[in-house]
Amino acid sequence: MFFHHLKNFSPYSGHIYDDMHVPFVQKKDGYLSKKDSRFDLMDRLGYFPFKELIRDDRAYFISDIDLYEFLNSDENTIDNYTAGYGEWNIAQKESFAECFFTGYNVGVIEFERNTGMAYHGYTIEQQTRYLHVFCLYCLDFLFFDGDLDKGLFYNLGYLQASFYRGFIEINNLKSALPDGSPGVRLHFESYNKVLAIAQAAKVRQEKTQKAAENNKPITPDTSNVKPPVSKQATAPMPTRIELLCNLDEIKSIWRVLTAPLNTKNGTEEAVFDAQQLAQFLGASFSSGAFPDALPFGKQTEIIKTSKGDMRNVLIALIFATYNINHEYNRGVTQMEYVGILKRHFSVFSGSGPVSIKNTLATFNPKGIKVIKNSQSVNPHVDEMLSILKKHKLLH
Template sequence: MYFLNLKGFHPIKGINTDNHNKYPFLESTDGLFEPDDFEYNFNRSFPFEQIELSESRSIYVSEPNLLKVFKNTATVDNKILVNNVKPIEEAYTKELADIFYSGYDEGMANFYEEIGQTFLSLGLEQKKQALRDFITYCHTNLYFEGFAVPEVIYALGYIQASLVKGFQEYSNLKNLNEKEQASPVVNVYPVFKMPEPDVKPDYVFEASVEAAPKPSPPQITRPDADSHILLRYPASKIFDLWCALLDAQLCQLMQVPKVFNSEDEIKELLGRLFKLDDQEQMWSLSDSEYYYQMAPGYQNLLCLLMHATYKLNTTYLKVPQVKYCELLKSNFSSFETYESVGDIQRNMTKKKDTAIDFVHKSSGSYAKKAYKVLKKVPTYILRS
């Protein structure tokens, strides 16, 4: 656990965007900002890009969305929008970069404080593992959704600097090995056996030696194979969202055959995807495997439903987006044409944007309820 004193950041929930309504929201003309790959690649030589802010200030950035913002040229090819309306101005980009640099500068200075005082006393292999854990933690929480909250920008700069320093330390240590300790040199001299005395002691103490107990075999714990994602967002809203699959008019607009015919079937579906915790049990958890045969035309809508669920649930529980994509790949035949889960994740934003238009156009009751839920997604800017 790191960054306990970092404002705008919670060590469990991550970046705090509660004040997002007070500040502008940024996005690319190519769509909303999406997180980087969840798994960090430790084999990359140097996964950072240097940004020159001035003659005396430069930063190394790996977060893809911040790179888009800081590298954006407002006068030539402006690709960053403010509140989905106007292109970002160069002065505002500089203002955000200055805030980011302030956090970046402090993060550089506080690296050893963040990684812990015991780090320097660890052995080489322990240091490597500690750095891998630290780097993974930084990478997981380094995600700019688009909320230009000053505290958020500052926190992202702080975490980015921590990631750069952690990677630097790890790069310097990863190819080193512990030196084997040389065996002590023992000089052997002739040993002369002294004659035994004629007088033997009256009593010889014989110590009983008990055999050391055999160590018990280590206990092996099997990994949890549960693929369900825990939901903390109100289950009733998630249910209303996924009931869009029951909307006949929506299916007609998408030109796909209707697959689900009752709310119980939707609950059964949700029971195969998500588990509930400390809230009304709207559906029962199901461990039975079932592969839904659905037309490829369902890709857009399924991406929307899963992406919206991910965004809503993230405000309560941080689960990587790739886990939601894994559910799409393993449960719906619509995604058979995708070779990897990463391909689904990369195409998710475009597909869900297409589906939003279909949901908005439908006058069906289920689609209307789903659209109300979509309006609650923090990063979605929808028409009324």
């Protein structure tokens, strides 16, 4: 147990407040509740499962999406919440948000205090296991179910900062272990450089060992020397894009292709069945955190669809995927997403990648309109639209 000094908090039972008599808010388009899925964050070590919120020139990193959306609400979005009592406005919301940020600022500073005296005497492996328990403990009480209590919000901020510090510390410790991970993917270029350095060091070590065994002189390592590239040459696009976002959301977005769509040319039959969709997603995307969720599969057949509306639908789907994943994986460009369209759908065969990229934002609304008009024949449209609304991609 941790946080023995924290006011309005029991290390055994959690937050202390009268939950039967405090005011609360509800979301108009969903439920605020305690979700077990929050513990899945610990399966994403090596990634950065936090949303960044800038306030008063300071960055706050928040793992609970419901909490993030509430804290980030403003005059334009405050009406998404209704109060279980009387009047509700932005000033009231800000009074609770201020308590959260105050608790967060204190929690960031007091991380070392909360890890305890024995922590610094542990080995790196022991520290990693200890912090894993610490983070799970934080997550046990880190959720927002709509209750409005200032002491509660202070403690939520404190716990969020503690979880953030613990999560980052685990990744930093793992990067110090032999053959450990390169740390959190905060900056993807830096991450790739670390991987390249580690790989080069491994190659040099293997050559040294082999030369010693054969009693031969060591040849210079030229594995990282790149041959000259002509101006006409272009680097090949990766065949799979890594998804660091919610995989279920991406699957739900593309699931609209497993049912009919209403187009100007009539009803377009389903592009995929469930198995074909899984094969397409596995050929196009990957997940380092959950590799079994997107098993790799080669897709050799080019998919044929009608032109016009269906082309716009495909653009809308890839554009949504790009925007959602870009929140977490900023190392992949739009051109690489366009590459998926070029490789898998014949309707894009006559267009160049740059041309397609430059028209994504233009044709995206047209594709969304086709999808909206298909609600009567496609049971997956509503779920897709709700996901787009959640990510502010649909108004």
